[in-house]
Amino acid sequence: MQGSEEVGGDLGEGADRPRRRRSRPRPPRAGPPPHAQPHRTRRDPRARRQPPPGLGRPHDHRPRPQTTATDPDRRGEAHRRRDDDAGHTDLLLRWKGGALTELTIAGRRRPPTIRTDEDTVDLIRRLAVHYPDAKVAGILNRQGRRTARDLPFTAVRVASLRQHWNIPGHPPGRPTTPTGGLLTIADAAKELGIAPSTLHRWIADGFVAGEQDTPGAPWRIRMTDDLRALFVDDAPEGWLAMLEATLALGVSRQTVLQRVKRGELKAVHVRTGRRKGLRIQVPTPPDALF
Secondary structure, eight states, rough: OOHHHHHHHHHHHHHHHHHOOOOOOOOOOOOOOOTTTOOOOOOOTOOOOOOOOOOOSSTTTOOOOOOOTTTTOOOOOEEEEEOOOSEEEEEEEEEEOOOEEEEEEEOOOOOOOOOOOOHHHHHHHHHHHSSHHHHHHHHHTTTTTTTTTTTOOOHHHHHHHHHHTOOOOOOOTTTTSSSSSSSHHHHHHHHHHHHHHHHHHHHHHTTSOOOOOTTTSSSSOOOOHHHHHHHHHOOTTTTTEHHHHHHTTTTTTHHHHHHHTSSSEEEEEEOOSSOOOEEOOOOOOOGGGG
C-alpha cells in the first residue's frame, strides 16, 4: 500500500507541472527539389534582338569594319563609287586617320519587267471597239496568244489589260457591229433571207466577200447593193444550175466557182422555190448563133 501511495503522489505532482514540448533543431533549408525549374526571366518578344558586334542585321553576315565611337581616328565618311548591273555597290570608307577601306555590298536585283507584247495590246485596242471582253479573249486564244505570265486569256484578264493601257471597252448595250455597213453573219443572213450556214459556205467558196479584223475573229459582211443583188427569189431566164453549168462548160465545180470569184462568170443565189442554190450565166458559144 505504501508503494502505491508513492506512485500516486508522484503522479499528482507531475500533473500540476505544465508539459513542455521538446524543441528539436530545424535542419537547414535545402535548395529547390530536383524536378523544379529555375526561375527564368521572360524576354519581351517585341524587343529587337541586337546584332553581335561587328555585324549588321541579325541575318546579314557580311563583315563590317570594327569601329568604336570613342576612337576619333576611326571616325570617317562613306562614299558610294558605282553601282553595276549585277546590283553590287562599291563603298569607299575614308577614315580621319587617313586609312581607306573598300567594301563591296551585294544589293537586291530588280526583277525582270513583265509586259505584254505591243502587238497583242494593239490587237486588243482594235478588237475592243467591236467585241466584248469575252469575245476578244476567245479570238486571242484561237490565235495562240498568251498573257505576259504565259496564261490563256479570259474576259477578266482582257479587262485588266484594257484598264492598264486605258483602252475603252465595248459598251454592253452597243451592237457588236460598227457603222459603215458591216454586219455579223447572223445579221447579214437575216437581212438577205438565207441561213447563216449558207452564208458561211459562200464566204468559204469566195462567192461572198467577208472581212476579219484579225485571223480567228468573227466574219463580218459589208452590206451593199451589189451584195443584195446576188440573192434573188426567181432565177433569170437562161441561167443554169451548178451541175448543168459544169456539164456545159466541161469543168469542175471548183473551177466554176473560181471563175465566178474572178468575175469571168456571173452568178446569183436563188433563195426561194424547190431548186435553191446558185444559177450561173453560161456564155452562148458562137456556133450556136447560126
